[in-house]
Amino acid sequence: MTRSSADIHLGKVRVKSMHPKKFAMWLFIISVTMIFASLTSAYIVKKSEGNWALIDFPSLFNVTSVMIVLSSISIHFAYLAAKRNNLFNIRLGLTLTAVLAVAFSVGQFFSWGQLVEQEVFFVGNPAGSFIYVFTGLHVVHLVGGLIFLLVVLVNSFRYKVHSKSLAQIEMCVTYWHFLGGLWLYLYLFLILNN
Amino acid sequence: MSVADIHIGEEVHHDEHHEQSFIQKYIFSTDHKMIAKQYLISGIFWALIGGGLSIIFRLQLGFPDMSLEWLRPILGKWITSAGKLDSEFYLALVTMHGTIMVFFVLTAGLSGTFSNFLIPLQIGARDMASGFMNMLSYWLFFISSTIMFVSLFLETGPAGGGWTVYPPLSALPQAISGSGLGMTLWLVAMVFFIASTLLGGINYITTVINLRTEGMSFSRLPLTVWAFFITAVIGLLSFPVLVAAALLLVFDRSFGTSFYLSEIYIGGEALPNMGGSPILYQHLFWFLGHPEVYIVLLPALGITSEIIATNSRKPIFGYTAMIMSMLAIAFLSFIVWAHHMFVTGMNPFLGSIFMFLTLIIAVPSAVKAFNYITTLWKGNIHFTPAMLFSIGLVSFFISGGLTGIFLGNSALDINLHDTYFVVAHFHLVMGSASFFGMLAGVYHWFPKMFGRMMDEKLGYIHFWFSFVGIYLVFFPLHYVGIAGFPRRYYSWTNFDAFNSFTDLNAFVSIAAILTFSAQFVFLFNFFYSIFKGRKAPQNPWGSTTLEWTTPRIPGHGNWEGDIPKVYRWAYDYSKPGAKDDFIPQTVPYSHTPESNLPFENELAKTEDVSPVAQDAK
Ligand code: HEM
Ligand SMILES: [Cu+2]
Numbered sequence: 103m104t105r106s107s108a109d110i111h112l113g114k115v116r117v118k119s120m121h122p123k124k125f126a127m128w129l130f131i132i133s134v135t136m137i138f139a140s141l142t143s144a145y146i147v148k149k150s151e152g153n154w155a156l157i158d159f160p161s162l163f164n165v166t167s168v169m170i171v172l173s174s175i176s177i178h179f180a181y182l183a184a185k186r187n188n189l190f191n192i193r194l195g196l197t198l199t200a201v202l203a204v205a206f207s208v209g210q211f212f213s214w215g216q217l218v219e220q221e222v223f224f225v226g227n228p229a230g231s232f233i234y235v236f237t238g239l240h241v242v243h244l245v246g247g248l249i250f251l252l253v254v255l256v257n258s259f260r261y262k263v264h265s266k267s268l269a270q271i272e273m274c275v276t277y278w279h280f281l282g283g284l285w286l287y288l289y290l291f292l293i294l295n296n
Numbered sequence: 297m298s299v300a301d302i303h304i305g306e307e308v309h310h311d312e313h314h315e316q317s318f319i320q321k322y323i324f325s326t327d328h329k330m331i332a333k334q335y336l337i338s339g340i341f342w343a344l345i346g347g348g349l350s351i352i353f354r355l356q357l358g359f360p361d362m363s364l365e366w367l368r369p370i371l372g373k374w375i376t377s378a379g380k381l382d383s384e385f386y387l388a389l390v391t392m393h394g395t396i397m398v399f400f401v402l403t404a405g406l407s408g409t410f411s412n413f414l415i416p417l418q419i420g421a422r423d424m425a426s427g428f429m430n431m432l433s434y435w436l437f438f439i440s441s442t443i444m445f446v447s448l449f450l451e452t453g454p455a456g457g458g459w460t461v462y463p464p465l466s467a468l469p470q471a472i473s474g475s476g477l478g479m480t481l482w483l484v485a486m487v488f489f490i491a492s493t494l495l496g497g498i499n500y501i502t503t504v505i506n507l508r509t510e511g512m513s514f515s516r517l518p519l520t521v522w523a524f525f526i527t528a529v530i531g532l533l534s535f536p537v538l539v540a541a542a543l544l545l546v547f548d549r550s551f552g553t554s555f556y557l558s559e560i561y562i563g564g565e566a567l568p569n570m571g572g573s574p575i576l577y578q579h580l581f582w583f584l585g586h587p588e589v590y591i592v593l594l595p596a597l598g599i600t601s602e603i604i605a606t607n608s609r610k611p612i613f614g615y616t617a618m619i620m621s622m623l624a625i626a627f628l629s630f631i632v633w634a635h636h637m638f639v640t641g642m643n644p645f646l647g648s649i650f651m652f653l654t655l656i657i658a659v660p661s662a663v664k665a666f667n668y669i670t671t672l673w674k675g676n677i678h679f680t681p682a683m684l685f686s687i688g689l690v691s692f693f694i695s696g697g698l699t700g701i702f703l704g705n706s707a708l709d710i711n712l713h714d715t716y717f718v719v720a721h722f723h724l725v726m727g728s729a730s731f732f733g734m735l736a737g738v739y740h741w742f743p744k745m746f747g748r749m750m751d752e753k754l755g756y757i758h759f760w761f762s763f764v765g766i767y768l769v770f771f772p773l774h775y776v777g778i779a780g781f782p783r784r785y786y787s788w789t790n791f792d793a794f795n796s797f798t799d800l801n802a803f804v805s806i807a808a809i810l811t812f813s814a815q816f817v818f819l820f821n822f823f824y825s826i827f828k829g830r831k832a833p834q835n836p837w838g839s840t841t842l843e844w845t846t847p848r849i850p851g852h853g854n855w856e857g858d859i860p861k862v863y864r865w866a867y868d869y870s871k872p873g874a875k876d877d878f879i880p881q882t883v884p885y886s887h888t889p890e891s892n893l894p895f896e897n898e899l900a901k902t903e904d905v906s907p908v909a910q911d912a913k
Contacts, residue, residue, distance in 0.1 A: 122425040122506045129498040129532060136536035140583065144540065144555075144576055153558070153571045225552040227571045235547070 127273045131280050134243060138284060141239070142291050145232050149295065155227035156296070160216035163289055166209035173202035174282040177251075181275045187264050192271075196255040199278070203248050210237050236288045240281070247281050250274050324435075326427030327852045331434050332413035333745060336738070338441060339405020340819070343731075345445075346396035347812050353389045356381045358805025360789050374453070383786040387456040388474045390784055392448065394459025395482070399489055400444070402592040402730045404437050407493075407531075410595055410737050411500045411524040413745065417843035418518050420509025420860050422853045425502040433495040440488035447481035455482035458784060460581055463556035463574050467548045470562055480549070483542055490535045490542075497528035497535075504528075509842075510908050511862035516881070518841050518866040519612060522619055523598020526626050527591050533630070534587035541580035548572070575640050582633035589726050590629045594622060596733020597664060597693075600686040602866075603740050604668055606839050607683035608675025609877050611867035614667040621660035628657045638709045647706040654704035658697065665694050676870065676877070680837070681755025685736035688763045689729045696725025699774065714784075717777025720770045728766045735762075735818065742822075743836050747849040748829030754821040758814055765811030772800050838878045841866050845882055858907045864896075 148154070180195025214234065217223075222230035254274045257263050263271050325331060352371075355362060363379035364371075374385040412430065416423055424430045447454040456474015457466035461482065469476045504525045508517075517525075544555040548569075556577045557569035605612040612618060634642060634650040668690045677683065699721040702708050712718060735758075742750050781794055788794040788801075835844040845860050860882045868879040873891035885892055885900035892900060 120506060122502050125506060126425065126429075126498050126502045129501055130494075133494055133498075133532055133536045136533055137540050140537040140540040140580060141544075144544070144580060147579060148555070148573055148576055151573050151575075155571070224547075226554070228553070228555050229571075231547070231553045231555060235544070239543070 121269055124269065124273055124276070127276060131277065134280075134284075137239070138236075138288065141232075141235065142288070145291075146295065148228050148232075153227075155222070155229040157217075157222050157229055157233065158220060159233075159289075159292060159296070160213035162209055162213040162216055166206050166213065167286060167289055169202050169206045169209060170282045170285050173199045173206065174279050176202060177275050177278045181268075181271055184258075184263050184268060184271050185265050189258065189261070189264075192258045192263055193255065196251060196258060200248060200251055200255065203244060203251070207241050207244060210241050213237065233292065236292070240285055240288060243284070244281050247274075247277050250277065324431060326423070326431045328412045328416050328424045328427070328430060329745070329850065329854075331430050332409050334434050335405060335408030335412060335437070336745075338437070339401050339409060339734070340822070342396050342400040342405060342441070343815075344819075345448075346393050346401055347815065349389045349393045349396070351809060351812055352381070353386055353393070354805040354808045356386060356786070357788075358802040358808075360787055381786075384456060384473050385453055386786045387458075387472065387784065388453045388478065391456050391458050391461075391474065392444075392454050395444070395455070397727060398459060398588065398592065399486075400441060402727070402734070403493065403588070404489070406592065406595050406730060406734045406737075407500075407524065407527055408434070408437065408496060409734070410520070410599060410741075411496070411528065413741065414520055414843065415500055415503055415524055416507070417744070417846065417850070417854060418521050418841050418866075419504060419507060419512050420842050420855075420862060421503060421507035422855070422859065424499050425507060426499055429495050429499050433492045433499065436488050436492035436495065440485045440492060443481050443485040443488065447478050447485070450478050450481070452476040452478055454478040460578075460585065461545070462581075463545060463548060463577050464560055467545060467556055468560070468562065468567075469549065483546055483549075486538070486542060490539055493531055493535055497531040500524055500528040501532065509859050509862060512881075516862055516865045519601035519615070519618055520595075520598040523594045523601070523622060526622050527594045527598075530587045530594075530626050530629065531591050534584045534591070537580055538584040541577060541584070544580075545577065575637070578637050578640060579633070582636045583630070585636065586633045587626075587629045589722070590625055592726055592730045593693075593733075594625070596689060596730040596736075597622070599733045599737040599740070600668065600689050602841070603682045603686040603736050604671050604690075605867050605869060606740075606837050606878075607678040607680055607686075608672050609678070609838075609870045610671055610675045611869055612667070613670040613673075614663070615865070615867060617663055618667055621663040624660040625657060628653065628660070632657060635704055635706075635709070638706045639713045644706070651704055651706045655701065658701055658704075661693075661697050665690060665697070678837075680739065681750070681752060681759055682736045682740035684756070684759040684763075685732045685739060688759065689732040689736065691763075692724045692729040692732060692766070696721055696723075696729065700725060711780070712777060714782055715777035716773045716781050716783055719783050720773035720777055723770050723773075724766075728770070732762075738822070740837065741843075742825065742829075743832030744843055744846070744850075746826045746829070747832055748825050749832050749836065750825040750829060751821050754817055758817045758821065761814030761817070762811055765807055765814060768807035769804055769811060772804050776800065838876070840868055840878050840880050842881055845880065861905075861908050863903065863905075 176195050176198040178195075180192050180199065183189075183191030183195055214237070217230065217233065222233070224231055224234045251274055254263060254271050257270065321327075322330065325334075352367070355364065364375050364381055365379040367381075368375045371381075371385070374382045376382055412424070415421075444454075452473040454474065455461065455466070455478045456472055457479065461479070465471050466475055466479055469479070504517075504521060544553075547553040548556050552568070554569040554572035556574045557567065557572040558574075560567045560569060601612055601618060632650060632654045634646065635654045638647055638650075672687070699717065703712055703718060703721055739750055739755055742748070776794075776797055779794065779797065781788060781797065788797070832848060834848055837844075842860055842862070846854050847856060862881045863884040864879065864881055866881055868874070868881075868891075870877045871879060871891045874888060875890070879888060879891070884903050884905045885896045886903050886905060889897065889900070
């Protein structure tokens with residue numbers, strides 16, 4: 103029978119619309135969105151006040167953007183595999199995603215190096231500081247996602263991720279696509295506002 | 297969809313026979329009722345501290361010549377050698393008073409207590425969607441409280457930049473002692489606080505949407521639950537913005553960035569920071585700050601709706617209008633923030649737009665006020681203490697809301713901004729109104745929380761002293777404000793213009809001390825009644841809502857047998873033809889043919905009155 107996975111037994115309550123944990127995940131995504139929405143608004147407000155340095159964005163951003171898109175594809179691959187109970191492909195897809203995530207984070211770190219090369223430091227004109235904040239805070243959320251991803255990966259080795267048990271990987275995939283979309287938004291935002 | 301195997305603690309049993317250890321039951325509890333009580337006790341603790349701080353600075357304002365030597369045992373070096381309050385500590389007192397009251401008492405203490413307690417009980421759920429997250433939310437709040445509390449005892453004092461912690465003052469540790477370590481701890485504490493609020497809010501929203509019992513459609517939800525739900529949504533959208541504001545402030549303070557700082561000279565020396573803007577902080581802060589005032593108020597309004605309907609023995613007037621106005625307030629609260637910034641050099645055209653939007657909020661606010669009054673009108677009013685406090689709330693809401701209309705005028709606000717007029721406005725409409733909502737809630741749901749009744753006589757004494765006292769404190773402040781006296785000033789004796797207010801200020805301080813003292817009547821009543829109060833009947837107020845169908849002291853899981861099924865809305869009071877003057881939500885229409893309206897008779901024909909199916913094992 104249908105059971106909501108709350109912490110205590112809930113009886114036959116018609117679980118409306120959605121699995122509570124997935125629903126909570128969406129709410130979490132909304133709150134993260136609000137953080138970045140307010141930061142990007144702050145960027146616009148600050149920029150419109152003038153005293154704004156012009157900055158060339160690190161070329162590495164293009165590379166990392168491709169990586170994060172690829173990681174979205176690989177995690178989706180894992181998800182499709184989970185639906186078909188293909189254990190090997192679940193593990194393959196998740197591992198690939200984790201590797202890409204690490205590569206992405208490292209790439210973001212080196213892009214900071216490229217910023218430093220053109221003398222844009224974290225401390226200085228807010229135009230530069232904002233870029234560090236956007237990338238840094240995004241990676242922090244990505245690391246959170248990575249931990250979640252590793253939990254799912256471990257569970258896949260314990261035979262706990264399969265077509266009858268998809269909620270966790272579904273939540274992970276949702277969050278992962280969100281992280282990818284968030285980065286693309288940030289990058290596009292920076293490009294459009296420079 | 298089968299999801300049962302995803303880390304559900306196989307805690308299939310929630311029954312009372314299941315023995316819990318002391319720690320599980322009272323400390324790391326996942327039961328929403330226990331967590332609610334934890335929030336309540338913490339909130340009361342903080343209210344005492346916050347109130348106590350305000351008495352100290354009222355002494356300074358009311359009796360500037362008084363020797364405060366006798367406070368030295370508590371305040372130590374914050375009493376100067378001349379026996380006066382240290383002027384920087386005065387700022388810290390105001391700051392902590394504001395922070396504690398707005399966030400710790402009226403956000404955590406109010407929402408935390410009543411959302412937790414009432415949502416599952418009133419929607420017919422066995423607990424919150426995630427008891428674990430709920431527990432985590434309380435303990436994050438506890439950590440936050442501890443940090444804030446510790447900051448009170450720092451060598452350099454707690455944060456001193458006002459509860460809004462505007463930079464540059466708050467961003468430069470060298471500016472005042474209250475911008476040093478105290479400010480750092482303030483920020484750290486707020487990070488935990490926000491995390492706690494978000495976790496709590498996510499849980500409330502999820503629970504209301506997903507765990508309503510059969511029949512409990514949105515159009516049958518009690519207004520309390522509606523209010524808590526909307527409050528949680530506002531919190532979810534606005535608190536993350538405070539995270540962003542605080543994050544940039546932390547970077548400015550500790551890493552030397554210039555988000556909020558530009559061209560500042562301190563002690564004749566130029567700081568390196570260039571290109572920042574302190575106004576940016578104000579935008580971010582008030583984008584949270586204004587919704588926050590409604591986060592504080594809406595739960596109190598929800599509680600009031602419930603109590604006024606019950607104790608007028610009448611259906612709430614304009615149920616849908618109440619919901620609509622709450623939704624309108626929630627929406628509008630996000631687009632009026634700049635009315636706190638009229639005098640920051642904002643473009644006057646933009647100012648008039650924000651003025652317009654601000655004044656629109658008065659409409660849904662007035663709708664709510666009218667609906668309370670029309671519910672009371674010709675009601676068969678039972679003046680319980682909870683009812684008195686609710687009526688008091690309506691009074692404060694109206695008198696405080698009216699001054700909002702003055703403040704909302706961008707031209708008038710040039711005079712009134714940052715004066716005691718603003719202080720009077722928000723203490724009535726937000727502080728006192730929400731506080732009364734919280735007290736009303738405690739008096740009303742005490743029987744359900746502790747299985748006993750509070751003493752009514754003491755409740756009346758508490759009410760009248762608080763109600764009269766609050767008006768005596770805040771009404772005069774309007775005049776002080778109109779005369780131009782600025783808020784957050786340590787001393788006004790040096791200004792000739794304000795000397796005529798000496799007596800008035802002393803009067804206000806005396807009234808404040810009286811009002812504060814009256815709260816001890818409540819404290820005594822509260823703790824005494826927990827242990828020694830008269831045993832409560834199952835449904836002492838003759839209410840229709842589900843929480844009164846639980847046993848006198850509900851166990852973990854709330855209902856012993858099946859969870860109740862809901863057949864009607866929450867406001868069938870004094871329905872013509874009915875035997876009693878209330879019909880609980882659990883009574884099917886088919887059992888009440890004598891009082892049904894025609895369309896309800898139609899509904900009764902198709903009603904399925906079988907119980908909610910047994911919990912499967
Ligand atoms: C009729 C509706 C209202 C209007 C038009 C209104 C307008 C205003 C305006 C324009 C200010 C800024 C004054 C200044 O700083 O110069 C203000 C301050 C404030 N209002 Fe209201 N208000 C209304 C209702 C409320 C409600 C319902 C609450 C809370 C539940 C509230 C809480 C506050 C607070 C806390 C402040 C001061 C914040 C601070 O500076 O520390 N107001 N109000
Ligand atoms: Cu406001």
